[in-house]
Amino acid sequence: MTRKTPEIFAELEPEPRLLMGPGPVDVYPRVLRAMSVALQGQFDPQFTGYMNETMALYRQVYRTDNHWTMLVDATARGGIEACLVSLLEPGDKMLVPVFGRFGHLLMEIGRRIGAEVARVDTEWGRVFEPSEIEAAIKTHRPKVLAICQGDTSTTMLQPLAEIGALCRKHDVLLYVDCTASLAGNPFETDAWMIDIASSGLQKCLSGPPGTAPITFNERCAAVFEHRRHVEQGLRTDTMRDGNGAIIRSNYFDMAMLMDYWSPKRLNHHTEAATMLYAARECARQVLAEGLDAGIARHAKMSAALRAGLQAMGLSLYGDPAHRMANVTGVVIPKAVTDGDKLRGELLNDFGIEIGTSFGPLAGKIWRIGTMGYAARKANVLRCLVSLEAVLRRHGHAAPPGAAVAAAMDVFAS
DSSP, rough: OOOOOOOOOOOOOOOOEOOOSSSOOOOOOHHHTTTTTTOOOOOOHHHHHHHHHHHHHHHHHHHHHOOOEEEESHHHHOOOOOOOOHOOOOTTTEEEEEESSHHHHHHHHHHHHEEEEEEEEOOEEEOOHHHHHHHHHHHHSEEEEEESSSTTTTTTTOTTTTHHHHHHTOOOOOEETTTBTTTBBBOOOOTTOEEEOOOOOSSSSOOOOSSSEEEOHHHHHHHHHTTTTOGGGGGTTTOOOOOOOSSSTTTTOOHHHHHHHTTOOOOOOOOOOHHHHHHHHHHHHHHHHOOHHHHHHHHHHHHHHHHHHHHOOOOOOOOOGGSSEEEEEEOOOOOOOOOOHHHHHHHHHOEEEEOOOOGTTTEEEEEEOOGGGSSSHHHHHHHHHHHHHHHHHTTTTOTHHHHHHHHHHHHOO
């Protein structure tokens, strides 16, 4: 029998795209360079020094004094799961305020853990008042309140400044998913009394997906210590387990991750060195610009984009008082009968990617991201010019040049 020679594919050389969807987005060039740095052993003193530096950098990004500020080697969803599976024992109550797709994700993860999951809903396109959340806390008496700050499916940003105090008042642990919002919108871990939060690199931090920066305080650390169970192959006679139920994931066991990121350096997994280099450089870039300056840049770029979209006769989606500063929802105009076809033309003809949406908003809105390295004046103008051209081909009578003129007015201001 003759064996076929396996096909050898061409070297990777993807066509350049401008990523202006809800994420991932274009990566900082310096982050790409950092990812080419030579690997080191995971317990090399130089490498563990980089781990410590990464912890210090993300304390500044999260605006926290939490010692436990580190990385989970997984995409943002893995960071969410690590937080929740380590906090929640089977039968524990979790409350999720749902205002978009990713509230449903938090519920899904909670159910798989075996938690008793309750929800409070609001219509997509708006957010919750603190009184609504407090009423739900009083009704359900959860151990954990799990909420998204920015839900890219609706492009809405949930105010959090009062939620942490409510949770402390009722002895509830507050988990926040800030995957889509961190570094592009204000996030004050300590000032807002957020107990635990997780994010990802691929949004406003402008890195590749693949590792999840997290932070948590001593309230959460106590829960994890109570559930500590060291795996058999690492155990010594001096090690003692906690009294709580074992965390139902080995990989996402926060107590073991704490040992790995502490001076103990107790072996758990092999740290994803290239992703750690990326995460470290993302934080350096964000902090070099200045956290407040970066947040202001995101707001300015979105304001210019939105002015341009409205000048084209398009309607923006959702409560204008609570839009994310880095993702804009735009209602697909009636003249456009196939929103995905238009997106395809924008990608194939102009090299620009924008997003669709999910659930009740599928086929009703597009989502345009202005975040991270991509949130720049030239990119906003390029997107508006290209979108205007494609819209006119699909029958939407966008006034020629009005979008760019409106955006330029914002930039001039």
